Amino acid sequence: MSDDTENLEAIAKGTAAGLMEPFGDLIKALLEPGAKEAGLLIRDTIRIYRVNRACRLLERAKTMFEARKITPQPIPPKLLIAILENGSLEDDDDLQDRWAALLVNSSDNRGKDLLPSAPEILRQLTPWEVLLLQNCFDAMTMDSLVPHPHPERQSQLKTITDWQNELLSKRGFSQPSMGWHYDFAVMLDNLLRLGLLRTKPLQGDEVDVHMTTAGYKFIFLCQTWTGERKTAVWEPKEAIEPENVSAKGR
Numbered sequence: 001m002s003d004d005t006e007n008l009e010a011i012a013k014g015t016a017a018g019l020m021e022p023f024g025d026l027i028k029a030l031l032e033p034g035a036k037e038a039g040l041l042i043r044d045t046i047r048i049y050r051v052n053r054a055c056r057l058l059e060r061a062k063t064m065f066e067a068r069k070i071t072p073q074p075i076p077p078k079l080l081i082a083i084l085e086n087g088s089l090e091d092d093d094d095l096q097d098r099w100a101a102l103l104v105n106s107s108d109n110r111g112k113d114l115l116p117s118a119p120e121i122l123r124q125l126t127p128w129e130v131l132l133l134q135n136c137f138d139a140m141t142m143d144s145l146v147p148h149p150h151p152e153r154q155s156q157l158k159t160i161t162d163w164q165n166e167l168l169s170k171r172g173f174s175q176p177s178m179g180w181h182y183d184f185a186v187m188l189d190n191l192l193r194l195g196l197l198r199t200k201p202l203q204g205d206e207v208d209v210h211m212t213t214a215g216y217k218f219i220f221l222c223q224t225w226t227g228e229r230k231t232a233v234w235e236p237k238e239a240i241e242p243e244n245v246s247a248k249g250r
Contacts, residue, residue, distance in 0.1 A: 083102055
């Protein structure tokens, strides 16, 4: 039995906390003094937090499976463990919904159309970066001959401008100084670094920005989509939304 399989079984049986025992002293030393004074044990803290978040993750996944009327199928252990481990640590509900969707969509594809790098990519993204990727995905127009768009042929400059304006006007990014300018630059650099967006030189010093095929597939697999899939693009209007989050906050 592989180590991954044994760890997965430990998670399923609720005994995974024992794997952290050798590192208890180190992690305790990293805790806030108040936590140590309160007598909190690291394994209990981790167990409570991760169990609560894991329960929410699996509940969201269960809801998506039921809404789409599909039966869960096995996922390669390496991918499944990465999704469960990272998803159970995610404290942002919107992003955790993406982890749940990745779990459901990876199961639904049954190994035929997986993206093994998706957990590592999603782990490195902020909600604002995912919002931009979703907006880019939603802005895609379909090819007249095939049910897939051509991401590299479609400029996302307007989408990026609209995203920046939304964050400034509705998401609290407006600041007395120009600090927000650097926030946007860092987020765009991160999406470029991960290969989800790409620049293309235009005339002079101007550049265009488009979504890569990898970026398109990544968002495709992280869609909180329900209903009958009619094309390769999942309709955002049918996405499962938390009760306290607007459609723009996916």
